[in-house]
Amino acid sequence: MTNNQFFDVIIVGAGAFSCFSALLLKQKGMNVAVVYSENTSPMESFLQTLNTCWPSLNDPPTRAEVAHGHEVALYLHEFCIKGLNYFKETLLPLIEDQNNWLEADCFRIGAKDFEVEELVDAFNLGFGLKKTENASVFKEDKSSLICLNSKLFQENIIKSLAKNNVTLIPYDVIKLEERQSKCILELKNNSIIESEIVVLGSSLNIAKIMPKFQSILIPMSDSLFEYELDNPENSQFKPINLRASNGHICASVFNQKDKIKIKLSGPRFLLPGAGAGFDLTKKELDNKVFQNIEKYHREIVFNLIANLIPNHNIFINKSVELISKKILVDCYPCDELPLLGEYGKLGRILGNTGWLATGLSSGSWAASIICELILNEKSLELHSRLHPRRLFTKFVNN
Template structure:
């Protein structure tokens, strides 16, 4: 006899897992959410740029070359659909609509080859508008920036409780799929029985399903948060940007009399360029952190100064006497071929999952949650592209119901 019985059990605590849990619970399904020990749902969001990006982080030209124009356009639109679904459906569901600001979103080429990528991306129809500045493009869709991350997490947890999602703090150590049920063994010696299991964390997928361990590799990044006090009478428009190569992202947002400048990356200054090295388990020399901060202040700060209409970098830094409030190292997994995986992960149609949305897990997680809910309720989804299905495992569940 299992200790818990659910219609659906989800493993993960990030946006995708929480959003899927909310959508399924809203349909009166019994839902269990397994999150890491000593944590809360949505903890990972607290260590992020707090942004809902309108497009993928990686340059769209890479997807175009690797997977073809049709797939590249689909991936490009995936996040924009996620932003709208998040804003129109999920924010009202959790009561957090007033906690977000729309921000213009820039795509910037720092080197000649990056600028060329952006020129090509615009010609291929990837949602970019050329600005008057060399190498600076504007995304067609705006990004959404969270004002208060703690408030969002509180509202997510309240919504999970209100919809009677059972949150279990433990680690899944074994997963078994049968014709009729799925069984999850936890390291607290308890077991879960459910009709369907949804895997929402790449690190967990790699550990629970051996076949994925070969090509779900760690991807590491860093987050620096700079804060400064300002006169709340002076209203400053929020701003977000990403470098063409996706290695650097930044947001600037004002909340009352405080401004926060968040910068992620550059990953290429981290060991192994951030790929294949789980930096949460690796000793990082102090020199690395110094070099990252130096790069940000010499290369990234001037971007914000210019876009926010300051006469010079000195004018910008003298206006906002920034204090480096937070330095964090982040780790996730992504497919080694960089094509996200979404859909069936087992052999019998009872194990679904999602991974691989590098640095855009928030908007992509929202849209992927919608697709996963479709799959569970209807056994298919019109919004799932066939290339995003796991390619190296059996896909009896989806193929059986294709039209």
């Protein structure tokens, strides 16, 4: 016997997927710990996003159709829809944050002819799009959700973790060992903790803990710009989300008191190397990069947004002020197919990653699936193609 602290489940990472998994497992009576980097707090990464729960993948569904076939593409599309519903109906009530979210119309836009063709193909293949009066704009069947106050959302999740007695451990994991009877984790403060099961949810750090993932998981950097403009007449409109066909531009637009808030990520193609394969948060970028992105927003994206707002004069006739600009980083797998399920060799290390820019919807549904795997050693909701099949392992019944 050791004197090391022992848990039923240790979750590495404190983003949406990790926190939701912890809360769901605690609801089932499990002893759960969430381990995350020092000098950070749970859900901190959410503050640096568009704060949107999307009803579909970021990439165009036609990309998954070509790469993985119709069955897998449809499964991935429905994964996000199920996650959105689960987030709204189960998780928001669990953390008591229902009143902090707005339902928004969600649009896909083709800025160029080939992008419009992609959207037409997606429409014909049944990927949840509806035509609009504008041939280059499609509306998604399902609405998205926009968070009004991201700090409040974070606070409510942290309160829920505390109320449910989830143990929070703010130290990096530097070593993970899987044994037949348990998992052993060494932390940066030299302490050792143990558990029956480990769940990996910190996408960018999975490869550090399990080096065999280094060739599989790739960083993807993007930008986040926040703008606002005065709305003294308090002209109201339904909030909107929009994404370019290829997912390189995403936006949230909504009223907040006497302001109109606009959050924009992308376009990635204006970043060095289009952001692919780089963690640009660790590099100093030339200010010209930010200037070019802002120029693109003002000359192209703002016009796209204005055309989606009924009384668009309130938008185009006023000065839009840049409030903040940041570089973010996410993670995606080398073949763009998300990884979910077993990450180890003995059925004791599970994980989830690769849902680029759709962390709330995909993370919600993945958390539900991970809980099923831990409790029942199987889930009917998990497609076999999402297993980290490159490792040639299988979920083992211990």
